[in-house]
Amino acid sequence: MRLPPFLTLTALEAAARHRSYSRAARELFVTHGAVSQQIRKLEDELGAPLFVRQGNSMIPTATGQRLADQVTAALATLHAAVDEARLAARGPLVISSGAAFASRWLVPRLARLAAETGEPDLIVRADDRIADLTTDGVDIALRFGRGPWPGVEASALMIDRIFPVCSPDFLARHPLRTPRDLLDVPLLRYIGRPWSVWLTAMGVDEAPRQQGLGFEDTALMLDTAAHGVGVALARSGLAERDLREGRLVRPFSGEIAVDTGNHFVWRADSPKLARILKLRDWFLAETAELRSS
Missing domain, CATH: 1.10.10.10 (Winged helix-like DNA-binding domain superfamily/Winged helix DNA-binding domain)
Structure with a gap:
């Protein structure tokens, strides 16, 4: 009735x-x-x-x-x-991000993000654990991977490309003219991505003759490369600022695309949905060039 x-x-x-x-x-x-x-x-x-x-x-x-x-x-x-x-x-908008993406890409843009979106209350959590948007008190996750993820919406922010980088000082001390020259210099290794991926794509089938340092944190690996310790295999989105400011240089132009990247992830039923979508649009505009390049 x-x-x-x-x-x-x-x-x-x-x-x-x-x-x-x-x-x-x-x-x-x-x-x-x-x-x-x-x-x-x-x-x-x-x-x-x-x-x-x-x-x-x-x-x-x-x-x-x-x-x-x-x-x-x-x-x-x-x-x-x-x-x-x-x-x-x-309430505050809580953003979860991997530590490397937070320090290398997000932090330099936070002031502009707040000013251009008018968002008054942001909290950033840098954590490489995948945040649960239902139970962890997180509104937005900046996730690295392939996707899709069940129960959430996601927009791809950038298509990752990988390429070697080193400090200008390292390049002056170790002239690198071809990819094969990398076989005789210290190569900094990210545990999740072997150098063979890039070397093979460049036509180099031999293994490096030096065992370089290994890292589980991409940002730490890039910082180490910037201090002239060796050559790192960088992701385009994370090395952008270091390259622009001259701390790192690319000894070669060769690069390859990979099937992983950073995504903006949210729940469609969030009570903060209007604010989340406003931030999503800002992130998409900010990374438009990285998706088309």
């Missing part, structure tokens, strides 16, 4: 609380006649009187008072739910 219209129930609740149709009308920003009409309709639908007049007051009957009390409780529940949703929508 259908419920009476919401306006009818709120008219009953306000009239019972004020003992007056006129005061109920002022609270609800309607006319006295509108309140009276809504209550008459409800009395006709229920088949029972809800108010009796006593002098200038409208006194709820026992049926009217019980129903009004239940409507009051229901309205309180609705108000609490709306307040909770409003608070959730206004």
